Amino acid sequence: MFKTIAIILPAYNEELTVVDTMRDFFGACPDAEIYVIDSASEDRTYELAREAYQQIGCKGYVLRESRGGKAAAIRKAFMEIEADVYVMADADMTYPASDLPALLAPVLNGRADIVCGNRHSSGVYKRENKRPLHDFGNNLTRRLINSLFKGSLGDILTGYRVMSKRFVKNYPILSDGFELETEMSIHALDKGYFIVEVPTDYRSRPEGSFSKLNTLTDGVLVLKTIFSIFVKYRPLLFFSLCSFAFAAAALAAGAIPVMEYIHTDKILHIPLVILASGLSILAMLSFSVAVILDGLAAGQRFNHALQLLHWRNR
Ligand SMILES: Nc1nc2c(ncn2[C@@H]2O[C@H](COP(=O)(O)OP(=O)(O)OP(=O)(O)O)[C@@H](O)[C@H]2O)c(=O)[nH]1
Ligand SMILES: [Mg+2]
CATH class of the missing domain: 1.10.287 (Helix Hairpins)
Structure with a gap:
C-alpha cells in the first residue's frame, strides 16, 4: 500500500540553508510532501522557502506559526498535516537526506513507531560539535533517561526522526522549545512505543549560519525537564x-x-x-x-x- 510521507522542517532565520535542505530531501524522497514551518523569521526564510516549491517542483507548502519555539512549530505541523509517515529534521543542512531511506524503512514496514537518527554511533557528532557543554548535557540526559525508563537509546536529543501516524496523532506536545526532543523520547519510552535507532551522519552548520540553541538557557531548560520527568513519570x-x-x-x-x-x-x-x-x-x-x-x-x-x-x- 502506498504511504504518504510528510517531511517537516522547522525553520527560524535559516535563509542560508532552508532551500538547500528542501532540495536535499526532495532528491532523497521525491514523492514526499515537504513542509517548512516558519515562526516569523526576521530574514528571508519565508519568502525563499515559498519560492523554492516552484523552483524545485516539490509538494507541500510553508506553514506559519505565530508562537515562537521549535516545539510550537512541530505541534502546529502535527495538528495540521495529515500523512502516514512523518519525518522531522532541521532546516540547517546538518542532517543528511541521504540517510532518510534507512530511517524510513522501519516505520514503512511496520517495525517501529519512531526511528531516531543516532548522531553518536559514527563519532562524527563528537568531532563536528564544537560545544563541549552540549556533549556533557547530552550524556547526562541520556544516562538518566535510559536508567529511569530502562531504555538503551544512544541519542536522546536527536532532531532527525521518523514517526508513524499512530505515534504523531497520539502525542500531545506540551513543551515549547528545545525540551521537545527530550519530551518525545520519554513519551516513546514511557508509553512503550517501538523505538529503533539508525546511525546518521551529522554535518556542522555552514559558515555564517547560526544555531538557535543557547548552551546556558537551553541547558537550564534541560535540567527543568529532568526535574519534571521525576515529578510526572517517576x-x-x-x-x-x-x-x-x-x-x-x-x-x-x-x-x-x-x-x-x-x-x-x-x-x-x-x-x-x-x-x-x-x-x-x-x-x-x-x-x-x-x-x-x-x-x-x-x-x-x-x-x-x-x-x-x-x-x-x-
Ligand atoms: N519554526 C521555528 N523553528 C525553529 C525555532 N527555533 C529553532 N528552530 C528550528 O529548529 C531547528 C533546530 O534548531 P537548531 O538551532 O539547529 O538546534 P540544534 O540542531 O540543536 O543545534 P545545531 O547543532 O547548531 O544545529 C532548526 O531548523 C531551526 O531553524 C523557532 O522558534 N521556530
Ligand atoms: Mg540543527
Missing part, C-alpha cells in the same frame, strides 16, 4: 527519596531530646522537638504525595494504552 522514586531525607533529618533532630529524656527525665532542647515534629510531618506528606502521584501516572499510562487500543489509522 513520582514514587522522587517523593519517596524526599520522604526518606526528611525522615532521616527528623530522626537526627529528634535523637537529642529523646536521649535527654531517657537520661534526665527532662527535655531542654524544645526547638529540636519542634523541628523533629515538623520534619516528620514533611516526611509523611512526601510519602503520601509519592503514592498519590504514582497512582495518577499509572492511570495516565493506562488511559494512553486504552487510547491506542481504540486507535484506527484514519
Whole structure:
C-alpha cells in the first residue's frame, strides 16, 4: 500500500540553508510532501522557502506559526498535516537526506513507531560539535533517561526522526522549545512505543549560519525537564527519596531530646522537638504525595494504552 510521507522542517532565520535542505530531501524522497514551518523569521526564510516549491517542483507548502519555539512549530505541523509517515529534521543542512531511506524503512514496514537518527554511533557528532557543554548535557540526559525508563537509546536529543501516524496523532506536545526532543523520547519510552535507532551522519552548520540553541538557557531548560520527568513519570522514586531525607533529618533532630529524656527525665532542647515534629510531618506528606502521584501516572499510562487500543489509522 502506498504511504504518504510528510517531511517537516522547522525553520527560524535559516535563509542560508532552508532551500538547500528542501532540495536535499526532495532528491532523497521525491514523492514526499515537504513542509517548512516558519515562526516569523526576521530574514528571508519565508519568502525563499515559498519560492523554492516552484523552483524545485516539490509538494507541500510553508506553514506559519505565530508562537515562537521549535516545539510550537512541530505541534502546529502535527495538528495540521495529515500523512502516514512523518519525518522531522532541521532546516540547517546538518542532517543528511541521504540517510532518510534507512530511517524510513522501519516505520514503512511496520517495525517501529519512531526511528531516531543516532548522531553518536559514527563519532562524527563528537568531532563536528564544537560545544563541549552540549556533549556533557547530552550524556547526562541520556544516562538518566535510559536508567529511569530502562531504555538503551544512544541519542536522546536527536532532531532527525521518523514517526508513524499512530505515534504523531497520539502525542500531545506540551513543551515549547528545545525540551521537545527530550519530551518525545520519554513519551516513546514511557508509553512503550517501538523505538529503533539508525546511525546518521551529522554535518556542522555552514559558515555564517547560526544555531538557535543557547548552551546556558537551553541547558537550564534541560535540567527543568529532568526535574519534571521525576515529578510526572517517576513520582514514587522522587517523593519517596524526599520522604526518606526528611525522615532521616527528623530522626537526627529528634535523637537529642529523646536521649535527654531517657537520661534526665527532662527535655531542654524544645526547638529540636519542634523541628523533629515538623520534619516528620514533611516526611509523611512526601510519602503520601509519592503514592498519590504514582497512582495518577499509572492511570495516565493506562488511559494512553486504552487510547491506542481504540486507535484506527484514519
Ligand atoms: N519554526 C521555528 N523553528 C525553529 C525555532 N527555533 C529553532 N528552530 C528550528 O529548529 C531547528 C533546530 O534548531 P537548531 O538551532 O539547529 O538546534 P540544534 O540542531 O540543536 O543545534 P545545531 O547543532 O547548531 O544545529 C532548526 O531548523 C531551526 O531553524 C523557532 O522558534 N521556530
Ligand atoms: Mg540543527
